[in-house]
Amino acid sequence: MTRNHQLMAAGLHLGYAEREIVTDLNLTVPAGKLTVIVGANACGKSTLLRGLARLLQPSRGAVYLDGKPIHQMPTREVATLLGVLPQSPIAPEAITVADLVGRGRYPHQGWFRRWTSEDDAAVAQALSATDMAAFADRPVDELSGGQRQRVWIAMALAQQTDLLLLDEPTTFLDINHQVEVLDLLTDLVKTGGRTVVVVLHDLNLACRYADHIVAMKSGTIIAEGQPNEIITEAVVHDVFHLTAHILRDPVSNTPLIIPVGRHHVAKVTAR
Amino acid sequence: MTILSLETIAIVRRQRLSHARRVTFGLLSALLLACTAAMLLGDFPVPALDVVQSLFSPLTGSANRSVDFIVLQVRLPRLCLALLSGAAFGLSGIIFQTLLRNPLASPDIIGIAHGASAAAVFCIIILGWSGLSVSLGAFAGAMLTALAIYLLAWRNGVTAYRVVLIGIATAAMLSAVISYLFTRARLFEVQQAMAWLVGSLNAARPEDSIVLATMLVLVLPLLLALVRGLDGLELGDDTAYALGTRVEITRLGLMLVGVALAAFATAAVGPVGFVAFVSGPIARRLMGGAGRGVPQAALVGALVMLASDLAAQHALASVQLPTGVVTGGFGAAFLIWLLIASGRSGRVN
Numbered sequence: 001m002t003r004n005h006q007l008m009a010a011g012l013h014l015g016y017a018e019r020e021i022v023t024d025l026n027l028t029v030p031a032g033k034l035t036v037i038v039g040a041n042a043c044g045k046s047t048l049l050r051g052l053a054r055l056l057q058p059s060r061g062a063v064y065l066d067g068k069p070i071h072q073m074p075t076r077e078v079a080t081l082l083g084v085l086p087q088s089p090i091a092p093e094a095i096t097v098a099d100l101v102g103r104g105r106y107p108h109q110g111w112f113r114r115w116t117s118e119d120d121a122a123v124a125q126a127l128s129a130t131d132m133a134a135f136a137d138r139p140v141d142e143l144s145g146g147q148r149q150r151v152w153i154a155m156a157l158a159q160q161t162d163l164l165l166l167d168e169p170t171t172f173l174d175i176n177h178q179v180e181v182l183d184l185l186t187d188l189v190k191t192g193g194r195t196v197v198v199v200l201h202d203l204n205l206a207c208r209y210a211d212h213i214v215a216m217k218s219g220t221i222i223a224e225g226q227p228n229e230i231i232t233e234a235v236v237h238d239v240f241h242l243t244a245h246i247l248r249d250p251v252s253n254t255p256l257i258i259p260v261g262r263h264h265v266a267k268v269t270a271r
Numbered sequence: 272m273t274i275l276s277l278e279t280i281a282i283v284r285r286q287r288l289s290h291a292r293r294v295t296f297g298l299l300s301a302l303l304l305a306c307t308a309a310m311l312l313g314d315f316p317v318p319a320l321d322v323v324q325s326l327f328s329p330l331t332g333s334a335n336r337s338v339d340f341i342v343l344q345v346r347l348p349r350l351c352l353a354l355l356s357g358a359a360f361g362l363s364g365i366i367f368q369t370l371l372r373n374p375l376a377s378p379d380i381i382g383i384a385h386g387a388s389a390a391a392v393f394c395i396i397i398l399g400w401s402g403l404s405v406s407l408g409a410f411a412g413a414m415l416t417a418l419a420i421y422l423l424a425w426r427n428g429v430t431a432y433r434v435v436l437i438g439i440a441t442a443a444m445l446s447a448v449i450s451y452l453f454t455r456a457r458l459f460e461v462q463q464a465m466a467w468l469v470g471s472l473n474a475a476r477p478e479d480s481i482v483l484a485t486m487l488v489l490v491l492p493l494l495l496a497l498v499r500g501l502d503g504l505e506l507g508d509d510t511a512y513a514l515g516t517r518v519e520i521t522r523l524g525l526m527l528v529g530v531a532l533a534a535f536a537t538a539a540v541g542p543v544g545f546v547a548f549v550s551g552p553i554a555r556r557l558m559g560g561a562g563r564g565v566p567q568a569a570l571v572g573a574l575v576m577l578a579s580d581l582a583a584q585h586a587l588a589s590v591q592l593p594t595g596v597v598t599g600g601f602g603a604a605f606l607i608w609l610l611i612a613s614g615r616s617g618r619v620n
């Protein structure tokens with residue numbers, strides 16, 4: 001059985017009510033790779049991710065999963081192939097960590113297939129991977145923001161899908177846990193053969209971890225490819241309206257973005 | 272990084288299950304106690320043994336006709352109606368509260384009970400109806416109100432927030448309609464309508480329980496088929512979709528079940544206040560995160576209804592209160608407690 005699934009958007013238009021956010025977007029998510037979407041606030045990253053994950057109905061165009069229009073596939077079937085972590089999920093009052101993470105097993109269960117040790121194993125694995133093992137029986141609403149974020153990541157992991165789409169999984173996390181989460185996602189890709197798409201705001205981590213980077217601006221993709229090839233000062237300026245210098249990351253040899261603001265600029269370096 | 276073993280997680284899950292089982296067992300015991308009290312207590316003292324004998328008299332033949340009448344025609348129907356309507360209110364309450372992710376969103380707050388009341392008052396005062404036809408009118412009123420709220424809240428789908436807001440506005444509007452209807456009524460009709468509005472089990476007949484039980488049995492399969500969807504829906508629409516829940520159809524189906532339960536119960540006993548409102552939060556608190564607590568909410572509803580009815584009958588020696596007065600007092604006290612408790616834990620919702 002192949003883990004590689006083809007996720008593709010063709011002529012995709014997405015919006016809310018009358019307002020169109022994403023216009024005529026084409027994207028083929030590279031299978032078995034880690035893809036990172038970057039872009040300014042409100043440029044439509046979450047909207048695109050929701051469209052790709054069939055959470056949002058396109059106004060025109062379509063998303064195809066293994067060649068089939070994803071919005072017409074049975075949602076349960078999609079849920080066994082594709083997991084999503086939305087940007088701001090809602091935890092019900094008083095739910096415990098183990099219970100919430102266990103909800104990730106929902107698509108694998110049904111009326112005739114109830115909880116099994118396989119489900120226990122998936123939950124245990126997800127909690128260990130996100131460093132939340134010690135909190136299994138704690139209520140989610142008594143955790144810190146970063147711990148909560150890790151619980152949600154654990155839920156998406158417990159779903160054990162071959163495709164995983166995560167919207168800003170590293171917000172609220174300290175730098176160590178950010179790196180841990182990205183390492184974990186890389187493990188899923190490298191050893192697990194999964195396909196992962198993440199929205200990230202930290203450009204340096206994005207460049208370091210992405211096999212494929214997608215830069216968005218007002219609802220369209222303006223550059224995509226390997227970070228080394230496409231992340232240039234011009235692209236950063238175009239996407240974020242930010243002057244920046246680009247160095248080499250001494251650890252990973254990927255682009256390292258040094259922003260230039262209006263203050264604390266010691267000397268004007270030659271470009 | 273600590274590695275969590277499969278056994279540990281299985282233990283955590285089993286602890287949750289056994290806690291849920293303890294809660295269910297405790298509630299069932301309390302219900303049994305309340306049922307016993309309901310069968311034994313009354314203006315006309317009947318020894319316990321005679322009550323038991325009477326209960327079996329349809330099989331064994333009658334020993335004492337007047338005792339049989341009290342047990343089988345007065346106490347038992349009242350008990351059954353309290354249990355059934357309480358369970359229906361409790362289920363309806365927790366379905367709405369979970370679905371709309373808001374403890375205030377029970378059918379007695381978001382206008383569905385008001386729809387039933389307005390229709391019943393209309394039937395009594397304007398049409399001069401009484402008895403079963405008023406119940407049918409109340410049922411129709413509840414269903415129509417729910418439909419109106421749903422349509423008004425619809426905008427490319429329905430969000431919890433809009434349903435709650437429009438529901439509360441609808442409730443206020445229907446209260447005004449009820450007040451207006453009263454200004455046009457004669458004294459006798461006012462009395463009759465008021466009695467209906469407060470909600471009471473005084474007039475419980477065996478047929479009422481049979482009708483209500485039949486309706487519940489009809490709705491139950493739909494509830495069982497959809498209740499698992501609540502697991503996804505209470506995490507928000509996006510996560511629910513992500514987990515493979517068919518969001519719109521499941522929500523619509525569950526709302527239909529919730530409305531039907533509230534409408535049937537209200538048609539049977541009147542808009543007995545706050546039972547739907549308190550059952551869910553009490554059940555959830557007892558469960559302490561050990562599950563959704565849907566069946567437990569049904570048990571809490573039945574218990575609150577039965578205990579309130581017992582208090583209504585026997586708390587004051589000389590007067591019989593309507594059940595709705597007791598549940599109203601209980602509900603208000605509970606609401607205050609809920610506000611204080613949630614204020615203390617720093618949660619705002």
Ligand SMILES: Nc1ncnc2c1ncn2[C@@H]1O[C@H](COP(=O)(O)OP(=O)(O)OP(=O)(O)O)[C@@H](O)[C@H]1O
Binds near residue numbers: 041045
């Ligand atoms: N549910 C919604 N209803 C209406 N408009 C929305 C909704 N969600 C997002 N938008 C609008 O769509 C646009 C793009 O939002 P989106 O959430 O996709 O941005 P984003 O790139 O993810 O931004 P951020 O980096 O802040 O998360 C914004 O202008 C926003 O106002």
Ligand SMILES: [Mg+2]
Binds near residue numbers: 045046087167
């Ligand atoms: Mg976003």
